[in-house]
Amino acid sequence: MKAALVTRYDAPPAYADVEEPRATGPHDVIVDVLAAGLHPRVLSQADGSHYTSTAELPLVPGIDGVGRDPEGRLRFFVLDDTTQGSMAERTVVDVRRSVVLPDDCDPVAVAAAMNPAMSSWIALRRRIAFHPGQSALVLGATGNAGRMAVQVLRLLGASSVVAAGRDEGRLTELASLGADVRVRLDAPDTRSALGAAAADVDVVVDYVWGEPTAAAMTAVVTDRVDRGRDLTWIEVGSVAGPVAAIPSAALRAARLSIVGSGQGSVSTPDIVAELPSLADVISEGRLTVDARPVPLREVGDVWTDARRTGHRIVVVPGA
Ligand SMILES: NC(=O)c1ccc[n+]([C@@H]2O[C@H](COP(=O)([O-])OP(=O)(O)OC[C@H]3O[C@@H](n4cnc5c(N)ncnc54)[C@H](OP(=O)(O)O)[C@@H]3O)[C@@H](O)[C@H]2O)c1
Incomplete structure (x- = not known):
């Protein structure tokens, strides 16, 4: 054959x-x-x-x-x-x-x-317990899995979804798929835009990892209004690099949990x-x-x- x-x-x-x-x-x-x-x-x-x-x-x-x-x-x-x-x-x-x-x-x-839909579906249903009414940030929302994650979050009852990615055209398309706010990951004002849009989310679904994740984590934690509120960061993909330099302060200064979801952790x-x-x-x-x-x-x-x-x-x- x-x-x-x-x-x-x-x-x-x-x-x-x-x-x-x-x-x-x-x-x-x-x-x-x-x-x-x-x-x-x-x-x-x-x-x-x-x-x-x-x-x-x-x-x-x-x-x-x-x-x-x-x-x-x-x-x-x-x-x-x-x-x-x-x-x-x-x-x-x-x-x-x-x-x-x-x-x-x-x-x-x-x-x-x-495959791309399973990444968020399983992460949100089997790796953590995502509840209707919670809010989320999708890092790397312009890839196939990220686009699915925006839609899956909506199906699971997310109150709001922030989509972050680089490709402007695909980022724009995400408005019709359920993203309330879109943030460019490669713009001069990415840090402040992420802080303004996503500092108070409950969950981050992360396909990016590497340097952009370390920067996004700092932005979200620093601008968070209630740092005692649970923030669950789910590592699902690593398109920007296999290693991220996580600032220790991010883990101490906010109620942040980092978990991974994939073959083995589920x-x-x-x-x-x-x-x-x-x-x-x-x-x-x-x-x-x-x-x-x-x-x-x-x-x-x-x-x-x-x-x-x-x-x-x-x-x-x-x-
Ligand atoms: N753990 C799991 O269960 C599971 C399941 C499925 C997929 N995954 C993983 O999830 C990741 C994404 O999968 P996919 O199916 O969405 O892949 P994809 O369709 O190929 O999308 C990848 C996207 O990553 C973005 N990207 C690439 N380099 C980047 C960088 N340096 N910074 C920011 N964004 C970057 C690109 O978007 P822009 O054009 O906007 O830059 C690209 O569209 C992969 O690592 C994959 O292995 C994990």
């Missing part, structure tokens, strides 16, 4: 022939893959930089997707760490890590949206338990998804651009 194949970490995958996958466990089924998202997590899997990488090559990339099972049902699935990923005509799915989708849902939209059963409700929300069209389907044979051509494009590329084996 055909698949995307990574043979070295410093080059995009090739469109290649690989062996058919084999079901070995009692819960395994082979699915025909209809759509697989090219998420940042897939890029880091394929360049060996993700914290779960094992240096095992060659590998078929892809961590999740939508496929048709042997009974003809559509399933969204999340793969365990594997070298037999979803960017192939077929893959092996443990049905316990999958959810049956409505027949009429759009596989490309679901494949594009689940258990696999907890993640899987959230799949059906999130799949419902996406299938019902309650989240705006920005997807670009690309045939599997063109995977190598779009790989490098995937870090730069605003939309989520979705690899479609059948196209």
Whole structure:
């Protein structure tokens, strides 16, 4: 069968022939893959930089997707760490890590949206207990996950959402997706603008980390009116750098808790338990998804651009 194949970490995958996958466990089924998202997590899997990488090559990339099972049902699935990923005509799915989708849902939209939407959905429902009426700041709101976070916060009843990002066009679009206030992260007045807009939020959903996070944390804590009020900062992504110099004063001067949310800090059963409700929300069209389907044979051509494009590329084996 055909698949995307990574043979070295410093080059995009090739469109290649690989062996058919084999079901070995009692819960395994082979699915025909209809759509697989090219998420940042897939890029880091394929360049060996993700914290779960094992240096095992060659590998078929892809961590999740939508496929048709042997009974003809559509399933969204999340793969365990594997070298037999979803960017192939077929893959092996443990049905316990999958959810049956409505027949009429759009596989490309679901494949594009689940990973970025899960980042905030799970963080807010499983890593912390977000309550309707709480307010939030999304740092890095212009990426796919950040755009979803703004919408997820609204679905979960946020009283107000501040969106911070660099791309002005995508920041403007966030007004119609639920962001009350937009703040440029790369402007001369970012510090004062963040302080004015977000100093009193209850929760920060952070996709940025690195230097912008250290600066944002100082701004929020310094300008906070009631420093005794809980502030929960959830580290979800690190597009600006893996390390942030957190000022000690920020932790002492405010009731600030920093937590992370991802594979490991939320258990696999907890993640899987959230799949059906999130799949419902996406299938019902309650989240705006920005997807670009690309045939599997063109995977190598779009790989490098995937870090730069605003939309989520979705690899479609059948196209
Ligand atoms: N923990 C989890 O469960 C989980 C799940 C999904 C994703 N993630 C992580 O979340 C992050 C975002 O994922 P995504 O799907 O939204 O990626 P994406 O769609 O590629 O968006 C990334 C965005 O990051 C922004 N960015 C890049 N460098 C930046 C910098 N130096 N300062 C500020 N913003 C910067 C860019 O926005 P501008 O154009 O505005 O600069 C870009 O649009 C990634 O680190 C990903 O691995 C985590």
